[in-house]
Amino acid sequence: MQNRILETERLYFRELTQDDFDAVCRIMQDEETMRAAYEGTYTDDEVRRWIDYKLAHYAKHGFGLWAVILRETDELIGQCGITMQKWKDENTHEIGYLFRRDCWHRGYAVEAATACKQYAFDELGVERVCSMVRDTNIASQKVAERLGMAVVDRGVKNFRGVDMMFWLYSIKR
Numbered sequence: 001m002q003n004r005i006l007e008t009e010r011l012y013f014r015e016l017t018q019d020d021f022d023a024v025c026r027i028m029q030d031e032e033t034m035r036a037a038y039e040g041t042y043t044d045d046e047v048r049r050w051i052d053y054k055l056a057h058y059a060k061h062g063f064g065l066w067a068v069i070l071r072e073t074d075e076l077i078g079q080c081g082i083t084m085q086k087w088k089d090e091n092t093h094e095i096g097y098l099f100r101r102d103c104w105h106r107g108y109a110v111e112a113a114t115a116c117k118q119y120a121f122d123e124l125g126v127e128r129v130c131s132m133v134r135d136t137n138i139a140s141q142k143v144a145e146r147l148g149m150a151v152v153d154r155g156v157k158n159f160r161g162v163d164m165m166f167w168l169y170s171i172k173r
């Protein structure tokens with residue numbers, strides 16, 4: 001079994017691999033999940049490239065968006081972690097989260113993202129973490145608020161060819 005990077009009461013985190021393709025497709029090919037944040041589902045090729053991109057991020061930074069596994073069943077139910085993202089001219093540590101739809105509303109996103117926030121402060125020693133959330137994504141805004149984050153900036157980001165209004169949530173150590 002791969003290393004457990006983090007553990008919480010109900011979840012553990014490990015690096016994604018291409019063997020997770022089917023489980024990731026269940027999330028990233030679901031219309032409702034992807035509508036809120038990503039302007040549409042991913043094709044098989046896009047999922048493979050997306051996983052490769054996450055692997056490259058681990059190799060470069062030593063951390064990234066991890067697989068979130070339910071301890072009770074060993075199933076991959078989401079992705080959550082810390083990635084380097086550009087906001088305007090600045091590179092920031094972003095906490096990202098994305099969960100399988102049948103697992104929503106059970107507090108998993110807050111549980112996972114809270115552990116990532118602590119990891120960023122305690123293990124990576126960063127001064128500030130953020131989450132970039134679309135203005136229309138109420139569920140994600142709630143998660144950021146539960147992390148103690150507040151909106152510190154707003155701006156348009158182009159994602160997959162579409163301009164979207166994003167809010168920058170942030171919290172200092």
Ligand SMILES: CC(C)(COP(=O)(O)OP(=O)(O)OC[C@H]1O[C@@H](n2cnc3c(N)ncnc32)[C@H](O)[C@@H]1OP(=O)(O)O)[C@@H](O)C(=O)NCCC(=O)NCCS
Binds near residue numbers: 138
């Ligand atoms: C955003 C997401 C990760 C939340 O996952 P989750 O496990 O259901 O969240 P939690 O159960 O931890 O709930 C966190 C808070 O958000 C609220 N919430 C969750 N979904 C909600 C919704 N659809 N509408 C309003 N509030 C919502 C919960 O009530 C809870 O608030 P509370 O603590 O005040 O009660 C999930 O909806 C998802 O994967 N969405 C699609 C991907 C996405 O948008 N990712 C974020 C990109 S920035």
